[in-house]
Amino acid sequence: MNKKKDKKSDEFSPKNLAFSMRRVMAIALKTINQFRRDRRTLGLLFVVPMAIMLIFGLAFSGEVQNLPVLIDNQDTVFGMMIEENLANDTRVELTAGDYFEGVEQVEKGDYYAVILIPANFTQSILEIQAGNTTQANIYLYLDGTKPTIKGSLLGALRDALDETMGNTGISVVQELAFGGAEFSGLDVGIPAVIAFVLIFLLVIVGVITIIREKIQGTQDRLYATPLRSSERLLGYVIGLLLIAMIMIALVLIFGVFVFGAKVQGNVFLLIFAALLFGLAHVFLAVFLANFAQNELQAIQFAPLTAIPSMALGGMMVPTISLPVWLYPVSFVVPLTYGINLFEGIMLKGWGFAELWVDFLVVGAMCLIFFVLAIITVRNRMRD
Amino acid sequence: MLATEIEYAIETQDLVKIYKTGKVQAVNGLNLQIKKGEIYALIGANGSGKTTSINMISGALFPTSGTIKVLGHEIPRNRRLITNYIGLAPQDYSIYEDLSLEENVRFFSRLYGMSKGDFEPKFEELLKILRLEEKRKALVKNLSGGMKRRTSIACSLIHSPKIVFFDEATVGVDPVLRSFFWEYFRSLKDKGVTLVITSHVMDEAERADRIGLMRAGKLIAEGTPDELKQKHNAATIEEIFIELSEGEIIDE
Ligand SMILES: Nc1ncnc2c1ncn2[C@@H]1O[C@H](COP(=O)(O)OP(=O)(O)O)[C@@H](O)[C@H]1O
Ligand SMILES: [Mg+2]
Numbered sequence: 001m002n003k004k005k006d007k008k009s010d011e012f013s014p015k016n017l018a019f020s021m022r023r024v025m026a027i028a029l030k031t032i033n034q035f036r037r038d039r040r041t042l043g044l045l046f047v048v049p050m051a052i053m054l055i056f057g058l059a060f061s062g063e064v065q066n067l068p069v070l071i072d073n074q075d076t077v078f079g080m081m082i083e084e085n086l087a088n089d090t091r092v093e094l095t096a097g098d099y100f101e102g103v104e105q106v107e108k109g110d111y112y113a114v115i116l117i118p119a120n121f122t123q124s125i126l127e128i129q130a131g132n133t134t135q136a137n138i139y140l141y142l143d144g145t146k147p148t149i150k151g152s153l154l155g156a157l158r159d160a161l162d163e164t165m166g167n168t169g170i171s172v173v174q175e176l177a178f179g180g181a182e183f184s185g186l187d188v189g190i191p192a193v194i195a196f197v198l199i200f201l202l203v204i205v206g207v208i209t210i211i212r213e214k215i216q217g218t219q220d221r222l223y224a225t226p227l228r229s230s231e232r233l234l235g236y237v238i239g240l241l242l243i244a245m246i247m248i249a250l251v252l253i254f255g256v257f258v259f260g261a262k263v264q265g266n267v268f269l270l271i272f273a274a275l276l277f278g279l280a281h282v283f284l285a286v287f288l289a290n291f292a293q294n295e296l297q298a299i300q301f302a303p304l305t306a307i308p309s310m311a312l313g314g315m316m317v318p319t320i321s322l323p324v325w326l327y328p329v330s331f332v333v334p335l336t337y338g339i340n341l342f343e344g345i346m347l348k349g350w351g352f353a354e355l356w357v358d359f360l361v362v363g364a365m366c367l368i369f370f371v372l373a374i375i376t377v378r379n380r381m382r383d
Numbered sequence: 384m385l386a387t388e389i390e391y392a393i394e395t396q397d398l399v400k401i402y403k404t405g406k407v408q409a410v411n412g413l414n415l416q417i418k419k420g421e422i423y424a425l426i427g428a429n430g431s432g433k434t435t436s437i438n439m440i441s442g443a444l445f446p447t448s449g450t451i452k453v454l455g456h457e458i459p460r461n462r463r464l465i466t467n468y469i470g471l472a473p474q475d476y477s478i479y480e481d482l483s484l485e486e487n488v489r490f491f492s493r494l495y496g497m498s499k500g501d502f503e504p505k506f507e508e509l510l511k512i513l514r515l516e517e518k519r520k521a522l523v524k525n526l527s528g529g530m531k532r533r534t535s536i537a538c539s540l541i542h543s544p545k546i547v548f549f550d551e552a553t554v555g556v557d558p559v560l561r562s563f564f565w566e567y568f569r570s571l572k573d574k575g576v577t578l579v580i581t582s583h584v585m586d587e588a589e590r591a592d593r594i595g596l597m598r599a600g601k602l603i604a605e606g607t608p609d610e611l612k613q614k615h616n617a618a619t620i621e622e623i624f625i626e627l628s629e630g631e632i633i634d635e
Contacts, residue, residue, distance in 0.1 A: 016463075016466075029490075030479065030486070030490050033482055037522070216479065218477050
C-alpha cells in the first residue's frame with residue numbers, strides 16, 4: 001500500500017469511476033446557461049403562453065352577441081334562476097324547447113347549443129348542501145367547432161351559474177358541483193393553457209437542448225470524458241425541470257394577474273402537480289430527442305405532440321363530446337390528466353383525495369417515459 | 384498497477400472501422416505503437432481515416448474489430464477509467480456555441496471532477512498560453528475559427544491529461560501562433576505527455592517526433608521525419624506522400 005503511494009509521479013489511479021452528482025450538476029447548469037442565452041427559445045417562453053392565453057382569454061370576453069341557444073328547463077327554483085340569468089345575458093338569445101329536438105337542431109346548425117336542466121337539479125343542490133352528494137348536473141350539447149363562440153356561450157352559462165349560486169350563498173361549492181364532465185369545456189382557459197404550454201415548451205426546449213449536443217459534436221466529445229450516460233440524462237432532467245419551474249411560475253403569473261384566473265385549491269399542490277406533469281414531459285423530450293437529427297425536426301415534435309393533445313385532451317372539445325371511437329384515446333393523451341389536475345385544483349378546489357387517480361396516472365407516465373428515455377439514452381457510444 | 388512497465392501509451396492491432404451508414408471501410412487494419420512522451424503526427428489526405436482512428440482510440444467511437452490499448456488498458460472495455468487521462472480536441476471544435484469560453488472550459492473541468500481550486504490556476508495558465516485572456520467572457524459563437532479551435536484545445540487540456548489527441552488542431556491557426564503551439568506541445572512532451580496530432584497539411588509533420596502516413600485507413604509509411612526522408616530520398620514529407628500514392632488521385 002505504502003509503496004504505491006510513494007511513486008506518485010506515474011501513478012495510475014482509477015478515479016472518477018463512480019456515479020457523480022457533480023457531473024450531473026455540471027450538465028444541469030450547462031443546460032440552464034444555454035437556455036438563458038438562447039433568445040429565440042426564451043422568446044417562445046413568453047410569446048407562446050401569451051398568445052394561447054389571448055386566444056382563449058378573448059373567448060371569454062363576451063364579444064359575441066345573441067347566440068341562438070335552446071333551453072329545456074325541467075327544474076324549479078335554481079333552474080328557473082339560471083334560466084332567468086341566462087335570458088338577461090346579451091351574449092345568448094334564449095328559446096325554450098325540448099332537449100332531444102334541440103340536439104338535432106344543433107346538429108343542423110339552427111342553434112349553437114341546447115341546455116338541459118334536469119328536474120332533480122334543485123334537489124341535488126340541496127342534497128349537496130346537506131352533504132349527501134357531490135354531483136349536480138346540467139347537460140349541455142353544443143357546437144364546439146368555433147372556440148370564440150363556444151367560449152362566449154360557456155362564459156354566459158358560467159356567469160348565470162355564478163349569479164344564481166352566488167344568491168344562495170354556495171358559490172364555492174358551485175365549482176365542484178358544475179365542474180363535472182358535462183361541463184369540463186366550461187373552464188377551458190387557464191388550467192388547460194398551463195397544461196398545454198408546459199407540454200409545448202418543454203418538448204421544444206428539451207428536444208432542442210439534447211439535439212444541439214448532437215449537432216455541435218459535443219455529444220461525441222462527451223463520450224471521451226468520464227461522464228456516464230445516466231449522469232448526462234439526470235443532468236438534462238434536472239436542468240429542464242428547473243426551466244419547467246420558471247415556465248410554470250410565468251404561466252401562473254400571467255394567468256392569475258393578467259387573465260384573472262383564481263386558484264381555489266392548494267397552491268403547493270398545484271405546483272407539485274405542475275412539476276410532476278412537467279417531469280413526465282421532460283422525460284418524453286429526452287426520449288423524443290433520439291428521433292430528431294436536427295433542430296428543425298426537433299421543433300416539429302412540439303406540434304406533433306401538442307396538436308393531438310389539444311384535440312383529444314379536452315382542450316378544444318370536452319373529452320366527453322369526442323366521437324365514441326375517439327373517446328378512449330383521450331385516456332392515453334397526457335394532456336387529459338394535466339387538465340384534470342389543473343382544473344381540479346384551480347377551479348374546483350379539489351385536493352389529493354379527489355385527484356389521486358390523475359396523480360397516479362401522471363406518475364405512471366413519468367415512469368414510462370423515464371424508462372423509455374433510459375433505454376434509449378444508455379450506452380450510446382457512437383457506432 | 385502495471386503502469387511503470389508499459390512502454391507504449393497507445394497500441395492498436397488490426398484496427399478496423401466500417402461505418403454502418405456509409406459502408407465505407409474508414410479504417411482498414413491500423414497497427415499503431417505510440418511511445419509515452421512522444422509527439423506523433425498522423426498525416427493523410429481528407430478521408431484517409433485519421434479522425435475515425437483517433438475517435439476509436441479515445442473511446443468516443445466503437446471499433447468494428449481489432450484491439451486498442453491505451454496506457455495498457457483495453458479500449459473500449461476500460462474506457463471510463465482511461466478517459467480521466469486523455470484529452471481530445473475534435474476536428475470540428477465540439478464546444479458549446481452559446482456558452483462563454485470560460486463556461487465551456489469550466490464545464491469540462493467539472494466532468495473530470497476538478498475542484499474550483501484546481502481549475503482556476505490551470506485555466507489561467509491555458510488562457511495565457513493560448514492567447515485567449517481577453518476573450519474569457521466572450522460567447523463562443525462570437526469567436527473566430529482560430530479562437531474556437533484554441534478554446535477547444537483548452538477544454539481538452541484542463542485536466543492535465545497524460546495523452547492528448549489534437550485532431551487537425553493547427554488548421555486555421557496563424558503561423559506565428561502555430562509556432563507557439565508547437566513550443567507548448569514540446570513543453571507538454573517534456574512533462575511526459577504523449578501527443579497525437581493529425582493533419583492533412585504535410586509540412587506540419589516535420590515538427591513531430593514520429594510520423595505515420597495514412598491512406599485509405601492504413602499506415603503506408605512510418606518513422607521519424609529524417610528516417611522517412613532518407614529512406615525515400617526525398618526533401619519533404621509531401622514528396623514521399625506523392626511518391627507512395629503514385630498515380631492515384633487523392634480524394635479531397
Ligand atoms: N459518421 C460517419 N458515417 C459514415 N462514414 C463516415 C463517418 N465519418 C467518416 N466517414 C467516412 O470515413 C472515411 C474516413 O473519414 P475520416 O476518419 O473523417 O478521415 P480524415 O479524418 O482522415 O479526414 C471517409 O470516407 C468518410 O467519408
Ligand atoms: Mg478528420
